[in-house]
Amino acid sequence: MAELVSTEPATGATLWRGAIGDADAEVAAARAGWADWASRPLTFRVETLRRFANVVRQRAEAFADVIARETGKPLWEARSEVETVVAKVDISVTAYSDRTSQRRLESPMNTRMALRHKPHGVLAVLGPYNFPAHLPNGHIVPALIAGNAIVFKPSEKTPASGAFLIDCYRAAGVPEACVRLLIGGADQGRALSQHPDIDGLLFTGSARTGVALNRQFAETPGKILALEMGGNNPIVVWGTPDLYSAAVLVVQSAFTSAGQRCTAARRLIVERRLAEPLLAEIGRLCDRLIIGEPHADPAPFMGPVIDNDAADQLTESFLSLSARGGRPLRYLRRLIEGRPFLTPGIIDMSDTAERSDIELFGPLLQVFRVDSFEDAIAEANNTNYGLSAALVAQDPRLYDAFWANIRAGIVNWNRPTNGASSAAPFGGVGWSGNHRPSAYYAADYCAYPVVSAEAEQPRASIGIGLANE
Numbered sequence: 001m002a003e004l005v006s007t008e009p010a011t012g013a014t015l016w017r018g019a020i021g022d023a024d025a026e027v028a029a030a031r032a033g034w035a036d037w038a039s040r041p042l043t044f045r046v047e048t049l050r051r052f053a054n055v056v057r058q059r060a061e062a063f064a065d066v067i068a069r070e071t072g073k074p075l076w077e078a079r080s081e082v083e084t085v086v087a088k089v090d091i092s093v094t095a096y097s098d099r100t101s102q103r104r105l106e107s108p109m110n111t112r113m114a115l116r117h118k119p120h121g122v123l124a125v126l127g128p129y130n131f132p133a134h135l136p137n138g139h140i141v142p143a144l145i146a147g148n149a150i151v152f153k154p155s156e157k158t159p160a161s162g163a164f165l166i167d168c169y170r171a172a173g174v175p176e177a178c179v180r181l182l183i184g185g186a187d188q189g190r191a192l193s194q195h196p197d198i199d200g201l202l203f204t205g206s207a208r209t210g211v212a213l214n215r216q217f218a219e220t221p222g223k224i225l226a227l228e229m230g231g232n233n234p235i236v237v238w239g240t241p242d243l244y245s246a247a248v249l250v251v252q253s254a255f256t257s258a259g260q261r262c263t264a265a266r267r268l269i270v271e272r273r274l275a276e277p278l279l280a281e282i283g284r285l286c287d288r289l290i291i292g293e294p295h296a297d298p299a300p301f302m303g304p305v306i307d308n309d310a311a312d313q314l315t316e317s318f319l320s321l322s323a324r325g326g327r328p329l330r331y332l333r334r335l336i337e338g339r340p341f342l343t344p345g346i347i348d349m350s351d352t353a354e355r356s357d358i359e360l361f362g363p364l365l366q367v368f369r370v371d372s373f374e375d376a377i378a379e380a381n382n383t384n385y386g387l388s389a390a391l392v393a394q395d396p397r398l399y400d401a402f403w404a405n406i407r408a409g410i411v412n413w414n415r416p417t418n419g420a421s422s423a424a425p426f427g428g429v430g431w432s433g434n435h436r437p438s439a440y441y442a443a444d445y446c447a448y449p450v451v452s453a454e455a456e457q458p459r460a461s462i463g464i465g466l467a468n469e
Contacts, residue, residue, distance in 0.1 A: 002019070002020045003018065003019055004018055004183050005017045006070055006157070006159050006160045008069045009305070009306055009307055010294060011293065011339075012338070015070055015160055016160035016163070018159060018163065020183055020185075020188065021183045021188060023151075023184075023188055023192045023195055024195070026151045026180040026182045026192075027151055027180075027192070027195050028197070029176075029177050030122045030149040030150065030180050031122050031197050033176075033178050034121055034122055034148065034149030034177070036177075037144075037149060037175055038148070042147075046093055046145060048172060048173050048174055049092070049145055049172070049174075050089055051172040052141075052169055052172035053090075055168045055172045056082060056085050056086050056168050060079070061079075063082045063085075063133065063164055064081070065078070066164050067081055067133055067158075068295065068303075069294060070158050070160050070161050071129065071130065071306065072258070072303040072304040072305070072306065073257055073294060073302075074294055074296075074299055074300050074302065075295055075299070078294065084422060085133050085134055088141045088422055091422050091423050091440065092443070095142065095443040096145050096146065099440075099441065099443040100117040100444070100446075100449075101117075102115065102116050102117075107453065111453060111454065112453075112454045113451065113452070113454070114452045114454055115452075116449075118147075118450055119146045119148040119446070120148055120224055122149050122151065122197065122198050123139075123143050123148045123149070123150050123151075123198065123199060123202055123224070123446070124151050125152040125201075126192070126202070126203045126205060127158075129155035129306050130257060130261060130306070130361075131261075132161035133161050133162075135204045135228075136204065137165060139438065140152060140165075140169075140179070143446045145443075147447070148178075148446060148447075149177065149179070150179055150180065151182055151192060152179070153182040153192055154183075156184065156185040156186070157306050157307065162181065162183075166180075166181040193213060193216065194216065199223055200224030200226075200445075201217070201223070201224075202226045202445070203225070203226065203228065204229075204262075206229065207229040207230050207359065207432070210229040210431075210434075213227065224445050225434065225436070226436035226438065226442075226445045227434040228427060228433055229262070229385075229431060230262045230387065230432065231262055231263060231264075231386070231408075232266045232358065232359055233266055233387055233388040233390075234379070234389050234390075235249070235250055235253050235254075235265040235268055235389070235390045235392065235416075236269045236391045236392065237268065237270045237271065237278055237393070238270075238376060238391065238392070238393045239271060239395060239398065240274075240393055241394070242394075243274070244281055245392075246281070246392045247282045249390070250392075251282060252416040252419075253417040254268070254363065255286075255301070255302055256301075256418060256419075257418075258302045258304065259305075259344075259360075259361065259362045259364060260305060261418045262359075262387060262388075262432075263387060263417050263419075263420060264361075264417065265365065265416070265417045266360055266365065266366060267366050267367075267368060267380075268366070268368070269380055270367065270369055271373075275369045279346070282346070283329075283330065283346075286343075286346075289301045289302065291303070291343065292341075304340040304342070305340045305361075305363075307340055308338070308339070308340050310340060310361070310362065311334065311340035311341075311362075314342060314360060314361075314362040314363075314364055317358075318332040318364060321347050321366065322347065324349075325352040325354075326347040326348060326366070327351070328347050329346040329348055329367065330343070330344060330346040331345060332344075332345030332364055333345075342362060342363055344365070345363060346364075346365045346366075347364070347365075348366075348367045348369070349367065349368055350368050350369040357382075357383050357384055359385065373398060373401065377401070377405050380406055381405070383430075385428065385431045386408045386409060386428045386429035387427075387432035388408055388410040388411075388417040388420070388428070389402075389411050389417065390412040390415060390417045391412070391414070392414055393413075399413045407430070408429070409425075409426075409432065409433065409437060410426070421439070422439045423440055424440050425439055425440050425441035426438050426440075
């Protein structure tokens with residue numbers, strides 16, 4: 001039987017192995033079980049999910065350990081991820097009530113108009129490796145509350161975290177038929193996304209895959225498709241005297257999680273006169289960043305990227321940017337031979353004519369120096385993505401102009417580009433999403449509205465257009 005093996009990026013040790021699954025079997029099981037789950041009262045489903053939150057609380061340290069080992073992220077960050085998994089339940093209950101609750105609408109005398117919501121049925125969930133519990137959980141919890149069954153395929157790079165998550169659902173009493181785990185790689189992902197018996201797909205991943213899914217689902221308008229993709233996110237620094245705080249925000253935006261966040265800053269756009277002193281502050285901070293394995297003491301700021309292939313691709317991207325005229329300010333270096341630990345890389349692309357509009361998913365920051373705030377906004381918008389953007393400035397008029405003109409789903413002021421709240425909608429435009437934001441707004445795509453005109457008695461007449469008897 002074919003197996004999928006997961007290894008720890010920090011050490012290369014084998015962490016987990018499991019049999020590759022069959023999409024047909026998992027979808028069939030979910031299809032057979034979802035109607036019973038959907039017919040249960042909402043209160044039953046909510047209480048079941050609250051038990052899930054308690055199960056995760058009880059297993060929090062073990063869960064965080066698996067996530068840290070499998071992704072390479074520091075243990076403190078993995079613990080924060082587990083906390084978001086727990087918090088998602090209460091947030092989703094509130095969101096369901098707010099966004100998709102049963103309501104009465106205005107209607108003519110002696111009739112009533114009712115708005116209710118129904119689940120879609122069987123939803124596929126494709127999860128990423130950077131937040132292997134939090135991000136798929138952000139789809140699964142609201143989908144289950146709404147009454148759907150799910151088939152979850154975790155990233156082939158983080159199957160252990162996905163399996164741990166599913167075990168927690170089942171331990172809480174979510175019917176096994178309603179929460180299915182599909183282990184596998186690209187072939188299994190394609191088989192699931194193309195399966196005729198799913199009613200929709202909730203996806204978090206790269207723009208390349210998301211665009212392909214969008215084309216595929218164009219021929220099946222009856223199926224829901226929610227795309228949460230990446231970003232080529234800008235952080236703009238303008239006119240601020242507090243360069244240390246600005247540098248901290250840039251470093252947090254660009255290098256937290258080793259740059260492996262869809263909201264990470266990929267581009268620093270800076271007022272030309274501030275560029276040198278700001279970059280000096282950033283450099284001093286980078287010199288102090290601890291890079292190490294997840295359980296190291298003292299705790300590291302960042303760990304490795306997900307694997308050696310990712311590290312090699314980032315190194316090649318850095319060299320490619322240099323060949324296009326970029327001026328390296330801090331080289332992207334491998335710290336340990338054969339392991340994917342990278343130091344933060346910074347490259348000045350101000351004088352290059354060609355802009356590379358790709359998501360470099362790692363600790364690699366491009367710098368653009370500009371002379372006017374209008375040029376800064378134009379440079380920030382010079383991308384097909386539109387997920388996150390941040391402005392570091394003390395003049396509120398600049399923020400007003402930035403907010404009004406920037407094209408992104410998340411627009412922050414004197415805050416990092418990353419660290420979005422699950423209690424707010426999360427999503428972007430362009431290559432970053434298909435106008436189906438997740439987090440608080442996930443309730444919108446997990447159920448569809450049904451409007452009913454209702455009356456106790458069938459009283460009707462035709463007042464015009466009838467011939468005399």
